[in-house]
Amino acid sequence: MAFEYAPAPQSRAIVDIAPSYGLFIDGEFVEGTSGELRKTISPASEEVLAEYTQAGAEDVDRAVRAARRAFPAWSALPGAERAKYLFRIARIVQERSRELAVLETLDNGKPIRETRDFDLPTVAAHFFYYAGWADKLPYAGFGPDPRPLGVAGQIIPWNFPLMMLAWKIAPALATGNTVVLKPAETTPLSALFFADVCRQAGLPRGVVNIVTGDGATGRALVEHPDINKIAFTGSTAVGKGIARAVAGTDRRLSLELGGKAANVVFDDAPIDQAVEGIVTGIFFNQGHVCCAGSRLLVQESVAEEVLESLKRRMATLRVGDPLDKNTDIGAINSAEQLARIRALADTGEAEGAERWSPACELPGSGFWFAPTLFTGVTQAHRIAREEIFGPVLSVLTFRTPAEAVEKANNTPYGLSAGVWTEKGSRILWMADRLRAGVVWANTFNRFDPSSPFGGYKESGYGREGGRHGLEAYLDV
Amino acid sequence: MPTVPAYGPDAAGRLAEMADVTASDSALRRFLHGLPGVDAVGLQARAAALGTRSIKTSAKAYALDLAISMIDLTTLEGADTPGKVRALSAKGVRPDPTDPTAPSVAAICVYPDMVPVARKALDGTGVKVASVATAFPSGRAGLPVKLADTAEAVSAGADEIDMVIDRGAFLAGRYREVFETIEAVKAACRRPDGTSAHLKVIFETGELSTYDNVRRASWLAMLAGADFIKTSTGKVAVNATPPVTLLMLEAVRDFHAATGVRVGLKPAGGIRTAKDAIKYLVLVNETAGEAWLTADWFRFGASSLLNDLLMQRQKLSTGRYSGPDYVTVD
Amino acid sequence: MSEKSRKGARTSSRDRAAGGNGGDRAGTGRTGRTSSDDKAGKTAVPERVSVFKTYKLFIGGKFPRSESGRVYEVTDSKGTWLANAPLGSRKDARDAVVAARKAFPGWSGATAYNRGQILYRVAEMLQGRADQFAAEVADAEGLSRAKAAAVVDAAVDRWVWYAGWSDKVAQVAGSANPVAGPYFNLSVPEPTGVVAVLAPQDSSFLGLVSVVAPVVVTGNTAVVLAAESAPLPALSLAEVLATSDLPGGVVNVLSGRVAEVGPPLAGHQDVNAIDLAGAAGQRAAELEAAAAENLKRVLRPAGTDWTADPGPDRMLAFLETKTVWHPIGV
Known part of the structure; x- marks a missing residue:
């Protein structure tokens, strides 16, 4: 016999999903005008979790009007009072964090270990952080009396549904805006549960409105004439479309888009921690991370050693049931995303890169992709240029620091980068030259509400988190 | 490269291949x-x-x-008596009197003067006798004293010797001195019949101050012929921790990859609960791998851990939480 | 130069500017008509024929003509011919972007102190040629000489104001972030890259300086399209920049039509940001939409009062925030 981990499933009894959900508008759940419903499934089993409402333009208009009606009172509320609502939300999220973690894991497919230990704590922390800003805005460096923008339309992705909601709603509310938020079409449930958190917190009606649906719902929100601000996190292609849509208007825009981050490992790196950082960089959240370290740039002199360690480490990754507490890599979020990952991985092979995955048994139903490594990748390969948004790592080598910088920056994206070296001056030299909004040195994929996050170039504009994150919701 | 055990006859040859890095203080430092x-x-x-x-x-x-099977059940007190050692030995052989399926521990770990008592109590049981030596726990004695301490324990029947390094010499950068001491103690572990007691080298990681030092000490000891590397004496404020153990697991893993020599690991001190012990096993499983998941290559230096493991064992078999009255106090 | 403008003007405005600072504009116009200068008539000495300046683009530190070979007439507020300005083309825009990109690493990598000194040097050079610029601004904007001089003074002061920001903006816009973990975490502002600047149409010089200085003080490089109908102060400013230790390519000045040069700049994939101060209405909307193609940072036209205290906003609009994390541990 051997030391094999028995299944350790997190009970899903803690979460009670209704068969069907309406839209959360003006403080209550209402039916959609068209009556059109969509289904949301568990990507780990393809089981239908619930039906939800496809919001049409009329529904979006209702939500925007509710937010507009709520805006004068909410923005006039003393900051200290707004703060207390946000503190309440933070506390309620903490209280209900296991329920929300299980829900998120069910709807998204990510491991319970991550929703429990990362997503939910980060969500609560984000509300705590911005709650404290609400009555301190005059000291934030945006003038003595910074004003909110009005009604914010917020569109979030499916990779960190509740965390992205927190990144959007917390600063918007702290600064006195009201919001209409649209969660992603494959992961609407945690936002709908958040509506109940707002109810429990006694948040005034109309301050937060949740409209669900597909891209058409998002478009209706972007094009609504009474929106003052659009905040979008998602693909660069959609981001560009939104930027075009708001051109010539006075609507403000912040975008957090794609990436193709380089994770640069020098020969004097702390190798064991670098290997962990590479693994965290690309396999965290199934690689569904815009700042994922999807390009490993390793110095030639240690390439073999690092790759050997990396492969050994990848062989210990546990892929499977996201509700199992020992699962490291869960399900791919949707059939569409799986098809895209497969197509790009196939391209990698077709273009001559060498593909490797550890032996791993994938479940029969649901959407799965084994952690994958490509070696022999060059800058010209599509897998070195395009965002795969999956557990696929492209490995390139370099010889000199200058070459590392040049290759790292050789992309239209600029969201994040990693550097691994024990030499302090080299870290700073690299950090100075990497054209990316976040540089992780001797670590990767760390996040904190007080730390600004956002990209250079086609990774978007504006920052979320920290003092900087307030600016996106203030009339400055 | 075929794997050889650190205590086997082929290990010396493998280490000889690394002789250039240990030839001098400066080579060793580099x-x-x-x-x-x-x-x-x-x-x-x-x-x-x-x-x-x-x-x-x-x-x-x-x-x-x-x-349970990996425990070096330990008593290292000034107040130790033959009676205490005999009782501990009995418990080590049959930890749960109510359940014969409970395995024996790996060894009983005592001071050198108690080795004869333990030897007598354990003969024929399969449970090993381990003895600390080399002026344990501080190591502050001259080499002849350390060697005599070791030789006495070995001749009294110790199967395993747990030595301490001179942390002062290590921190002062006298690596070659530490290296030579380990080599000498290893030689002192030899029995007249040509066999040897297995040598565990204790770093007292709580006194080495940095993780870098722990990695260096691990390689130093393995290059000098350690059969096991061990975190702590249990006698200072900071004993075994999961990060230090993880780091030393990386070291034995990497040493094996580089030389083919397999060295064991023993975290000691402060591991008191079954939950802790299982976390350590997870570290072993996911770092060095299952080849190390045997008492031959992984030990816990502990005293109170055993009873918690037994209570958890009872809980699993009966479905009820157990209590301290249902395990023995020794 | 058209016959119409030549006949329509009794004298060139450039003659009226004579007598001030620097002889390069002194003398009569090419029309050969008598000067309006009273003294000219009294002395009856043959009037000296002045030397006109050929206005050129400023790209990569050099003063080329438009690659298109085209010029357009620039007149004063009363329609009097002032000069022929180069009619910049999309290829001029392309060349300017290449020059700006080439200059970016050096300029953004220069110390903030150095950039501040250079901007201050610009102010010094400008002060020395204040009369020339007052004359050009008076012509360009139809201001009295006194008002024009005040505008030039304000522009000099603006350079000084922004020069002082070079080594302060990071302290105002950056932050030390107290993350909940053992990490050092710092956010610093960095220049976004190459910025296309459509200079304001309503303020040919102070407006121009007010949009260029905040872009370059932080380390960006700029491609500036001068006010369409009043480009001469901008083209002359290039002469100041060229003699102020500003590395070639940091500021590139084009003259021409927003309709022609704006779209290639807005659509250029190697331009990181665009200031639309000089565009309006549907044109501004189209340029913003074109800028979305590579997600340029866009500063929309906002009816700015160029005489007012500018505040830091125009600098902040073209800065990225970079956040660097590093673990803290031994």
């Missing part, structure tokens, strides 16, 4: 300081992440028995 650095935060984060593994049901039953 080598040890050329090892990859350790990022403390990353190491601790990894250890903490592995600590969240959930080991349930059949895996837990297996892990509890495995952990």
Whole structure:
């Protein structure tokens, strides 16, 4: 016999999903005008979790009007009072964090270990952080009396549904805006549960409105004439479309888009921690991370050693049931995303890169992709240029620091980068030259509400988190 | 490269191939300081992440028995008496009087003067006699005293010797001196019949101050012929921790990859609960791998851990939580 | 030069500017008509024929003509011919972007102190040629000489104001972030890259300086399209920049039509940001939409009062925030 981990499933009894959900508008759940419903499934089993409402333009208009009606009172509320609502939300999220973690894991497919230990704590922390800003805005460096923008339309992705909601709603509310938020079409449930958190917190009606649906719902929100601000996190292609849509208007825009981050490992790196950082960089959240370290740039002199360690480490990754507490890599979020990952991985092979995955048994139903490594990748390969948004790592080598910088920056994206070296001056030299909004040195994929996050170039504009994150919701 | 055990006849030849890096103080320094650095935060984060593994049901039953079989059940007190050592030995052989399926521990660990008592109590049981030596726990004695201490324990019947390094010499950078001491003690472990007591080398990691030093000490000891590397004496404020154990697991793993020599690992001190022990087993499983998941290559230096493992074992078999009255006090 | 403008003007405005600072504009116009200068008539000495300046583009530190070979007439507010300005083309825009990109690493990598000194040097050079610029601004904007001089003074002061920001903006816009973990975490502002600047149409010089200085003080490089109907102060400013230790390519000045040069700049994939101060209405909307193609940072036209205290906003609009994390541990 051997030391094999028995299944350790997190009970899903803690979460009670209704068969069907309406839209959360003006403080209550209402039916959609068209009556059109969509289904949301568990990507780990393809089981239908619930039906939800496809919001049409009329529904979006209702939500925007509710937010507009709520805006004068909410923005006039003393900051200290707004703060207390946000503190309440933070506390309620903490209280209900296991329920929300299980829900998120069910709807998204990510491991319970991550929703429990990362997503939910980060969500609560984000509300705590911005709650404290609400009555301190005059000291934030945006003038003595910074004003909110009005009604914010917020569109979030499916990779960190509740965390992205927190990144959007917390600063918007702290600064006195009201919001209409649209969660992603494959992961609407945690936002709908958040509506109940707002109810429990006694948040005034109309301050937060949740409209669900597909891209058409998002478009209706972007094009609504009474929106003052659009905040979008998602693909660069959609981001560009939104930027075009708001051109010539006075609507403000912040975008957090794609990436193709380089994770640069020098020969004097702390190798064991670098290997962990590479693994965290690309396999965290199934690689569904815009700042994922999807390009490993390793110095030639240690390439073999690092790759050997990396492969050994990848062989210990546990892929499977996201509700199992020992699962490291869960399900791919949707059939569409799986098809895209497969197509790009196939391209990698077709273009001559060498593909490797550890032996791993994938479940029969649901959407799965084994952690994958490509070696022999060059800058010209599509897998070195395009965002795969999956557990696929492209490995390139370099010889000199200058070459590392040049290759790292050789992309239209600029969201994040990693550097691994024990030499302090080299870290700073690299950090100075990497054209990316976040540089992780001797670590990767760390996040904190007080730390600004956002990209250079086609990774978007504006920052979320920290003092900087307030600016996106203030009339400055 | 075929694997050879550190205590086997072929290990010396493998180490001889590394002789150039240990030839002088400067060569040894260059080598040890050329090892990859350790990022403390990353190491601790990894250890903490592995600590969240959930080991349930059949895996837990297996892990509890495995952990029991890896214990060096230890008493290292000035107040130790033959009676105490005999009682501990009896418990080590049959930890749960109510359940004969509970495995024996790996060894009983005592001071050198108690070795004859333990030897007598354990003969024929399969449970080994381990003895600390070399002016344990401080190591502050001259080499002849350390060697005599070791030889006495070996001749009295110790199967295993747990020596301490001179932390002062190590921190002062006198690596060659530490290296030579380990070599000499290893030689002192030899018996007249040509066999040897197995040598565990204790670093007292709580006194080495940095993780980089722990990695260097690990390689130093393995190059000098250690059969096991061990974290702590149990006599200082900071004993075994998951990050230090993880780091030393990386070291035995890497040493094996480089030389083919397999060296064992023994975290000691401060491991008191079954939950802790299982976390350590997870570290072993996911770092060095299952080849190390046997009492031949992994030990727990502990005293109170055994009873908690037994209580958890009873809980698994009966479904009821156990209590201290249902395990023996020794 | 058209016959119409030549006949329509009794004298060139450039003659009226004579007598001030620097002889390069002194003398009569090419029309050969008598000067309006009273003294000219009294002395009956043959009037000296002045030397006109050929206005050129400023690209990569050099003063080329438009690659298109085209010019357009620039007149004063009363329609009097002032000069022929180069009619910049999309290829001129392309060349300017290449020059700006080439200059970016050096300029953004220069110390803030150095950039501040250079901007201050611009102010010094400008002060020395204040009369020339007052004359050009008076012509360009139809201001009295006194008002024009005040505008030039304000522009000099603006350079000084922004020069002082070079080594302060990071302290105002950056932050030390107290993350919940053992990490050093710092956010610093960095220049976004190459910025296309459509200079304001309503303020040919103070407006121009007010949009260029905040872009370059932080380390960006700029491609500036001068006010369409009043480009001469901008083209002359290039002469100041060229003699102020500003590395070639940091500021590139084009003259021409927004309709022609704006779209290639807005659509250029190697331009990181665009200031639309000089565009309006549907044109501004189209340029903003074109800028979306590579997600340029866009500063929309906002009816700015160029005489007012500018505040830091125009600098902040063209800065990225970079956040660097590093673990803290031993």
